[in-house]
Amino acid sequence: MNAVTLDDIPLLWRAESLGSQQSHCVSSGYEALDRALGGGWPVPSLIELLSDDQGIGELRLLLGLLRQRHASEASCRRVVLWLAPPFELHAIALTQYGLIPNDHWICSVSQPADLQWAMTQALRSGACLAVIGWARHLKPAALRTVKLAAMTGRGVGVLFRPMSEARAASPATLRIALRSNAPSLDLSILKMRGRRPCTVRIDPCDADQAGQ
Amino acid sequence: MAAVAQLTLFEVPARALRPAPVPPSLPPEPSPTTTPARKRSQAWLALHFADLALAAAFQSASPERRALLEKSAWAVIDEDRLKHVAACNELAWKYGVRPGHRMNAAIALCGSLVLIPRDPSTEARLLERIATECLKYTSAVSMQPPNEVLLEVRGSLRLFGGPAALLDRIEADLAALDAGLRVALAPTARSAQWLARTPTGPRMCLPRELANVLSSVPIASLHWPLPVELQLTRFGITTIGDLMRLSRKDLARRIGAGPVRELQQAMGRTSWLHRGWSTPPSYHDRVLLDFEIETTTLLERMLERPLARLKRTLIGAARSIDELTLTLKHREGATTLAIRLQQATADTSHLASLLHEHLDRLVLRAPVREVEIDAPRLLVAQSRNHSLAMDPATRSDAPNASELKARLLDQLQSRFGVDAVRALSLRADHVPERAQCSAAPSDSTPVLSPPARLPRRPLWLLREPRPATHEYRQGAFQIESSPETIEAEGWNGPSVRRAYYCARTRDGAECWIYRDLSSRHQWFVHGLFG
Numbered sequence: 001m002n003a004v005t006l007d008d009i010p011l012l013w014r015a016e017s018l019g020s021q022q023s024h025c026v027s028s029g030y031e032a033l034d035r036a037l038g039g040g041w042p043v044p045s046l047i048e049l050l051s052d053d054q055g056i057g058e059l060r061l062l063l064g065l066l067r068q069r070h071a072s073e074a075s076c077r078r079v080v081l082w083l084a085p086p087f088e089l090h091a092i093a094l095t096q097y098g099l100i101p102n103d104h105w106i107c108s109v110s111q112p113a114d115l116q117w118a119m120t121q122a123l124r125s126g127a128c129l130a131v132i133g134w135a136r137h138l139k140p141a142a143l144r145t146v147k148l149a150a151m152t153g154r155g156v157g158v159l160f161r162p163m164s165e166a167r168a169a170s171p172a173t174l175r176i177a178l179r180s181n182a183p184s185l186d187l188s189i190l191k192m193r194g195r196r197p198c199t200v201r202i203d204p205c206d207a208d209q210a211g212q
Numbered sequence: 213m214a215a216v217a218q219l220t221l222f223e224v225p226a227r228a229l230r231p232a233p234v235p236p237s238l239p240p241e242p243s244p245t246t247t248p249a250r251k252r253s254q255a256w257l258a259l260h261f262a263d264l265a266l267a268a269a270f271q272s273a274s275p276e277r278r279a280l281l282e283k284s285a286w287a288v289i290d291e292d293r294l295k296h297v298a299a300c301n302e303l304a305w306k307y308g309v310r311p312g313h314r315m316n317a318a319i320a321l322c323g324s325l326v327l328i329p330r331d332p333s334t335e336a337r338l339l340e341r342i343a344t345e346c347l348k349y350t351s352a353v354s355m356q357p358p359n360e361v362l363l364e365v366r367g368s369l370r371l372f373g374g375p376a377a378l379l380d381r382i383e384a385d386l387a388a389l390d391a392g393l394r395v396a397l398a399p400t401a402r403s404a405q406w407l408a409r410t411p412t413g414p415r416m417c418l419p420r421e422l423a424n425v426l427s428s429v430p431i432a433s434l435h436w437p438l439p440v441e442l443q444l445t446r447f448g449i450t451t452i453g454d455l456m457r458l459s460r461k462d463l464a465r466r467i468g469a470g471p472v473r474e475l476q477q478a479m480g481r482t483s484w485l486h487r488g489w490s491t492p493p494s495y496h497d498r499v500l501l502d503f504e505i506e507t508t509t510l511l512e513r514m515l516e517r518p519l520a521r522l523k524r525t526l527i528g529a530a531r532s533i534d535e536l537t538l539t540l541k542h543r544e545g546a547t548t549l550a551i552r553l554q555q556a557t558a559d560t561s562h563l564a565s566l567l568h569e570h571l572d573r574l575v576l577r578a579p580v581r582e583v584e585i586d587a588p589r590l591l592v593a594q595s596r597n598h599s600l601a602m603d604p605a606t607r608s609d610a611p612n613a614s615e616l617k618a619r620l621l622d623q624l625q626s627r628f629g630v631d632a633v634r635a636l637s638l639r640a641d642h643v644p645e646r647a648q649c650s651a652a653p654s655d656s657t658p659v660l661s662p663p664a665r666l667p668r669r670p671l672w673l674l675r676e677p678r679p680a681t682h683e684y685r686q687g688a689f690q691i692e693s694s695p696e697t698i699e700a701e702g703w704n705g706p707s708v709r710r711a712y713y714c715a716r717t718r719d720g721a722e723c724w725i726y727r728d729l730s731s732r733h734q735w736f737v738h739g740l741f742g
Binding site: 078087089090093096097109114118121122126204 | 623624628659669675739
């Protein structure tokens with residue numbers, strides 16, 4: 001017997017949700033960031049991370065989001081889909097951070113239209129915990145489609161885009177620009193639904209201690 | 213296709229019509245009435261297709277030929293020595309052509325008669341298709357070649373709103389076939405079959421009226437062998453009622469045991485054993501297009517109806533498929549599209565979305581004239597209880613998660629190819645690039661756990677180690693850790709001796725670099741701490 005509460009139905013919204021934020025948060029594992037985001041990563045959502053460099057702690061930033069299933073869905077594991085990642089994922093590192101490599105699907109797509117299609121389908125299907133993609137040029141309409149898909153499937157879409165896109169308008173729930181300030185990472189929150197833009201400094205090495 | 217795992221249907225005798233008065237002088241026999249009383253009464257529905265040969269010939273004709281046949285007088289000719297007419301259409305009937313005429317006589321009556329040779333295999337296939345369609349009314353379906361189907365519908369009467377509504381519905385569903393359908397409902401299979409064969413008889417018969425109704429059925433409509441029929445006519449017997457007045461033993465001596473047994477079966481005194489029809493182990497459908505199709509969008513629209521037909525078959529028979537082959541036939545050659553599913557499904561909307569991806573990528577090399585849909589295996593479907601709430605809510609149900617994953621994988625693979633999606637798994641090896649492999653996602657991959665006390669590893673691994681000796685000499689890397697030496701002898705691949713360090717570049721990125729100890733102290737970047 002499955003009891004379905006009204007909150008589980010993604011197409012249904014309450015009038016009171018217009019006033020305040022009802023959406024669920026997942027702790028990012030970084031105290032300063034959680035404070036700035038009002039509890040953690042918003043779920044479901046479309047998150048845009050703007051960065052020109054790799055290897056500055058951009059994946060460790062997302063670990064809290066990828067680990068969330070252990071608490072909520074022990075029986076059925078949803079997958080994480082990586083679309084067009086710039087390098088290979090390192091399976092041993094994933095296990096070191098408490099993730100299961102087999103739940104990480106990698107799909108290499110070349111065209112932006114394909115990426116947008118795959119991201120939309122994966123988010124809408126409800127089979128994915130998160131879909132993480134690397135894209136350069138995406139039109140606002142495409143972003144809007146992806147965001148709607150994330151809302152329908154109750155997943156999180158993460159898009160890595162170059163810093164030059166910071167000035168372009170975007171319908172994403174959350175936009176963060178990442179800048180390395182070795183050894184820490186500067187996050188300037190450009191847009192967050194229901195909150196003010198601000199700047200946070202975190203140390204990615206905090207995740208290393210937490211995971212091991 | 214007929215050699216299927218079949219269920220055998222037993223017909224139980226109907227209720228005793230009139231308990232025979234037992235003469236008091238005789239010792240009481242073991243009464244047979246107790247056994248049938250416990251058994252449930254049955255309701256048999258017979259479908260008789262008088263013009264099955266015509267329908268089969270018409271359906272297998274090409275579209276141009278169909279247009280011709282609709283306008284002209286035509287007949288189906290038996291392939292025997294004298295070439296008798298097996299069936300003819302209405303126009304030919306008007307000219308005086310009748311089934312049973314010799315070919316020459318028929319041509320003499322109608323000079324423009326179009327003759328089509330009879331094809332028993334097409335008729336058998338059509339009858340099989342009808343039997344499969346009938347599985348949606350009941351699961352007890354029995355094929356009676358050449359042109360009849362029997363259904364036991366006692367349990368379905370209430371569902372379909374009573375006997376009359378069910379008969380109407382079956383007639384309406386099969387009207388498009390135009391095969392001279394007559395249906396009849398009776399308490400026994402044989403009586404239903406006889407009533408369906410009688411053009412003037414009633415189409416429904418209640419158990420208590422069985423004897424009355426049968427007694428008015430003419431012998432001529434029973435399709436008994438011709439010598440038997442002639443012999444009975446010589447006796448002056450024209451209806452079943454006349455036949456029932458005769459002694460059974462004498463009758464059997466004169467006309468043989470077969471017809472007498474049939475009579476007993478019709479009255480429900482002996483049982484008749486049927487072979488049940490169940491769904492064939494594979495599915496085949498062929499669509500002849502009325503015109504040549506040049507665009508895949510149009511083709512997709514055309515496929516909607518065959519897919520709906522497939523869905524009806526699957527749901528009616530409680531089957532699901534895990535593979536579907538679509539053959540697009542051109543004037544010369546054919547294009548084949550194969551869809552393999554991760555999990556068997558009966559949901560054709562999922563199949564349609566996969567087909568859309570396949571057709572989207574396809575460039576038609578010639579116009580399509582004919583489409584064939586094949587499913588090599590029909591598997592027994594796992595039925596699942598759906599929750600009452602609206603569809604998107606069921607997505608949070610735990611048992612659905614693996615199905616959702618399978619569907620997503622199907623979608624991605626049908627757009628990007630089978631090898632496009634990979635899942636990571638660990639392998640027992642010391643060399644970082646050999647310690648993991650990626651293969652198509654599956655649930656059966658064994659889970660290895662890496663050694664517990666490994667130093668920190670980067671989340672990003674470069675596909676090929678990037679030479680960085682020059683950059684290193686210029687001081688681009690600032691080493692931040694003590695070395696970790698990894699050595700492996702050449703069991704699977706070249707032997708490796710490396711010293712790994714964590715290093716930071718000038719622009720703040722954290723790298724995983726190594727010094728190759730075996731070849732002249734070269735430096736490489738192998739990963740990034742993402």
